[in-house]
Amino acid sequence: xxxxxxxxxxxxxxxxxxxxxxxxxxxxxxxxxxxxxxxxxxxxxxxxxxxxxxxxxxxxxxxxxxxxxxxxxxxxxxxxxxxxxxxxxxxxxxxxxxxxxxxxxxxxxxxxxxxxxxxxxxxxxxxxxxxxxxxxxxxxxxxxxxxxxxxxxxxxxxxxxxxxxxxxxxxxxxxxxxxxxxxxxxxxxxxxxxxxxxxxxxxxxxxxxxxxxxxxxxxxxxxxxxxxxxxxxxxxxxxxxxxxxxxxxxxxxxxxxxxxxxxxxxxxxxxxxxxxxxxxxxxxxxxxxxxxxxxxxxxxxxxxxxxxxxxxxxxxxxxxxxxxxxxxxxxxxxxxxxxxxxxxxxxxxxxxxxxxxxxxxxxxxxxxxxxxxxxxxxxxxxxxxxxxxxxxxxxxxxxxxxxxxxxxxxxxxxxxxxxxxxxxxxxxxxxxxxxxxxxxxxxxxxxxxxxxxxxxxxxxxxxxxxxxxxxxxxxxxxxxxxxxxxxxxxxxxxxxxxxx
Numbered sequence: 162x163x164x165x166x167x168x169x170x171x172x173x174x175x176x177x178x179x180x181x182x183x184x185x186x187x188x189x190x191x192x193x194x195x196x197x198x199x200x201x202x203x204x205x206x207x208x209x210x211x212x213x214x215x216x217x218x219x220x221x222x223x224x225x226x227x228x229x230x231x232x233x234x235x236x237x238x239x240x241x242x243x244x245x246x247x248x249x250x251x252x253x254x255x256x257x258x259x260x261x262x263x264x265x266x267x268x269x270x271x272x273x274x275x276x277x278x279x280x281x282x283x284x285x286x287x288x289x290x291x292x293x294x295x296x297x298x299x300x301x302x303x304x305x306x307x308x309x310x311x312x313x314x315x316x317x318x319x320x321x322x323x324x325x326x327x328x329x330x331x332x333x334x335x336x337x338x339x340x341x342x343x344x345x346x347x348x349x350x351x352x353x354x355x356x357x358x359x360x361x362x363x364x365x366x367x368x369x370x371x372x373x374x375x376x377x378x379x380x381x382x383x384x385x386x387x388x389x390x391x392x393x394x395x396x397x398x399x400x401x402x403x404x405x406x407x408x409x410x411x412x413x414x415x416x417x418x419x420x421x422x423x424x425x426x427x428x429x430x431x432x433x434x435x436x437x438x439x440x441x442x443x444x445x446x447x448x449x450x451x452x453x454x455x456x457x458x459x460x461x462x463x464x465x466x467x468x469x470x471x472x473x474x475x476x477x478x479x480x481x482x483x484x485x486x487x488x489x490x491x492x493x494x495x496x497x498x499x500x501x502x503x504x505x506x507x508x509x510x511x512x513x514x515x516x517x518x519x520x521x522x523x524x525x526x527x528x529x530x531x532x533x534x535x536x537x538x539x540x541x542x543x544x545x546x547x548x549x550x551x552x553x554x555x556x557x558x559x560x561x562x563x564x565x566x567x568x569x570x571x572x573x574x575x576x577x578x579x580x581x582x583x584x585x586x587x588x589x590x591x592x593x594x595x596x597x598x599x600x601x602x603x604x605x606x607x608x609x610x611x612x613x614x615x616x617x618x619x620x621x622x623x624x625x626x627x628x629x630x631x632x633x634x635x636x637x638x639x640x641x642x643x644x645x646x647x648x649x650x651x652x653x654x655x656x657x658x659x660x661x
Contacts, residue, residue, distance in 0.1 A: 167317035167394075169218045174228040175308025176204025176245035178282035181290070183302045184237035196288040196298050197239050202232030204281030204308045205245030209258060211269040212251035216359070218315055221250070229279070232305060235287040245281055255320035255397060261312045270320060270397075278313055282306040285550055291561075300613025301558035303550040319394040321359060321372035322496045326395065326427070327404035328419050332449040334358065335479035336404060337373040340489055364486075367493030372398065396432050399499045400443040400492060403472075407448050407456035407463075416448060416463045443495045445473050447488060452478040526574050537580050537598075539571060539588045548588050560616030572600060 179201025186194030207229050221227075227250065233242030258266045258278060267276045285303035292299055325333040341360030358373040374394055395401070403423060405416040427439040446467055448460040460476050467474045473491065477484035524541030547565055552558045566572065575586070575598065586596045625633070 167218060169221045169315050170225060171221055171250075171313050171315060172226045173207050173279040173313060174226075174310045175207050175279040175281045176229040176231040177307050178202070178204045178245075178284040178305030179232035179234040179242035180304045181285035181287035181302030182235035182237060182240075183288045183300060185288075185298060186238070196292050197237055198287030198289050198302055199235035199237070199239050199241045200287050200290055201235045201284030201305045202242035202244045203284045204232045204305070205229030205247045206277050206281045207248045207250065207279035207309075209256070209267075209269065209276045209278050210249055210251050211254045211256065211272055211274040213254055213272045215251045215253045217253065218256075218317055221315065229281060229308070232282070232284045234305075235285070235302070239287075239289055241287075242284060247281075250278075252315060253317050255318045257316045257318060259314040259316065261314075263314075266313070279309040279311070282308040283546070298613055299557065299561075300615070301552060301555045301561065303558075304552055306546055306549045316393070318396055319359065319372045320370070320397050321394075322369040322399045322499075323362075323371045323402055323492050324395045324398035324400075325371060325373050325402050325404055326423055328406060328409075328414075328423070330409075331404045331406040331419075332479055333373050333404045336447070336449065336477070336485075337371055339479045339482060340485055341371060362489055362492070364489040364493035367490075367497055369493060369496040371402075371492075395427075395430075395439060396436060398442070400445065400495045401427075401439065402488075402492065403444065403446045404449050405446060406450060407459045408450040408453040416459070417466060420446070420467070443499075445475065445488070445491060445495075447475050447477050447484075449477055449479065451476045451483065452480045523569060524571060524574075526571070526578060528578055531585065534585065535579070536585045536587055537575060537578065538590075539566075539586065540590065543569065544571065545589045545593075548594050553594075555614055556616040556619045557614050560618055563618075576600075 181201050182198035184196065184198040186197040188194055207227060227248060229248035230246035232245040235242045252269060254270060254272055256269045258269065258276065260266055266278070267274075269276065283306045285305045288299040288302050291302070325336060327333055337358055337360045341362050360371045360373070362369055362371055372394060403420055405419055406414075407416055409415075424440065430439060432438060448456075448464070451457040451460050457476070464474050464476075475484050475488045475491070477488055479485075523543045524539055527538045527540060529536040529538055544566065547562055551562045575584070580586070580598060582599060584598045586598045587593050588596070
């Protein structure tokens with residue numbers, strides 16, 4: 162059974178905003194009560210929180226589908242809908258959040274850090290909020306917009322000051338169990354540790370964390386063993402401690418060759434941009450299992466070679482605890498020096514200066530070729546949101562959408578790009594709303610006297626125009642003249658026959 166997960170894909174769906182309400186106040190002896198429809202509530206957000214009490218992504222591995230609450234619809238008497246409940250998801254400190262394309266959204270390394278990974282939809286306005294001096298009683302309301310929906314990838318990278326690296330069964334788990342309160346699984350077979358273990362070490366006044374990374378083998382940076390899965394947990398460490406087994410019985414194994422293999426794998430692993438390469442960080446060597454007589458002799462033999470390479474070497478035993486005190490204090494000195502360096506070079510946060518922004522075009526129109534002529538696709542946050550808010554079963558709502566687009570400058574841009582009456586217009590990407598463009602009559606909606614919920618521009622007008630009546634009159638006169646001429650011709654023909 163899975164007990165540790167450091168990579169998981171979440172399928173998120175934020176809450177939908179509630180629809181606005183269409184209502185008119187009605188009370189005896191109070192005519193012209195006016196609109197009183199309330200606004201819909203906003204949908205709930207999905208928020209990630211860096212929690213120090215969470216150490217794994219296991220819960221999200223078993224239930225990756227998460228959604229927040231929807232907003233409630235507006236009601237009459239100016240009552241707004243309820244807000245959708247936010248969904249807070251605790252994640253371990255050190256979690257990297259990526260979108261479906263692999264782009265990093267945030268690196269959550271600060272405890273208590275919050276990040277809105279999926280924004281809830283906006284609630285629609287009721288007809289009371291849409292009332293204007295010229296549109297006193299709107300017969301429509303705006304719909305709520307859907308919340309963000311999509312996949313994000315959570316990747317856990319352990320936040321530790323010191324990382325223990327070495328071959329399987331080198332004694333890393335025993336070491337972290339000896340110097341801290343951690344109690345990892347310990348056995349004499351390879352790959353006992355299947356997931357990183359964290360331990361807190363107290364050395365004098367120094368307090369730091371140590372990560373036990375699963376054993377590395379040759380080719381770990383290319384996917385062999387468990388190395389590729391857990392090398393990422395070494396990225397955030399300040400120092401590396403190489404744990405070398407001096408009592409191994411495997412043929413062809415010795416501390417020097419083990420160290421060379423591990424150094425090669427660490428050099429082959431690419432850290433993210435801006436981080437110090439693994440081999441350029443402080444490194445110490447611990448020659449383990451010197452409680453075995455043969456291991457002590459081997460440690461004395463290889464120590465000069467290791468020191469000649471510039472490494473600081475410690476002889477330790479996790480059974481007798483020999484050398485552990487000196488090792489923990491040396492690691493504490495390195496961590497304290499690094500923390501002091503960071504504190505000295507820490508750049509103060511820049512002051513947030515709010516500057517007014519100039520007018521910005523809120524849309525763009527892309528001309529696409531089609532089988533039956535050009536297609537004009539309107540892109541932009543505002544037009545797409547406005548379409549989502551429109552109830553296309555209501556003529557007045559459709560007319561309001563046309564007024565908003567015209568005020569934004571969409572129609573002027575369509576004219577500039579060569580669009581004519583009847584051109585195909587699409588708003589949004591993919592499968593979106595398709596319109597046959599009809600240029601809007603200026604200020605027609607502001608002068609409407611039609612019943613609520615209707616728009617004269619969308620209603621069919623059966624009344625004939627003056628030119629149509631005139632044309633019809635001329636057609637009737639021409640038909641009568643042709644009929645008279647035909648009758649006269651028949652009469653003349655009959656007269657000639659009688660005269661003969």
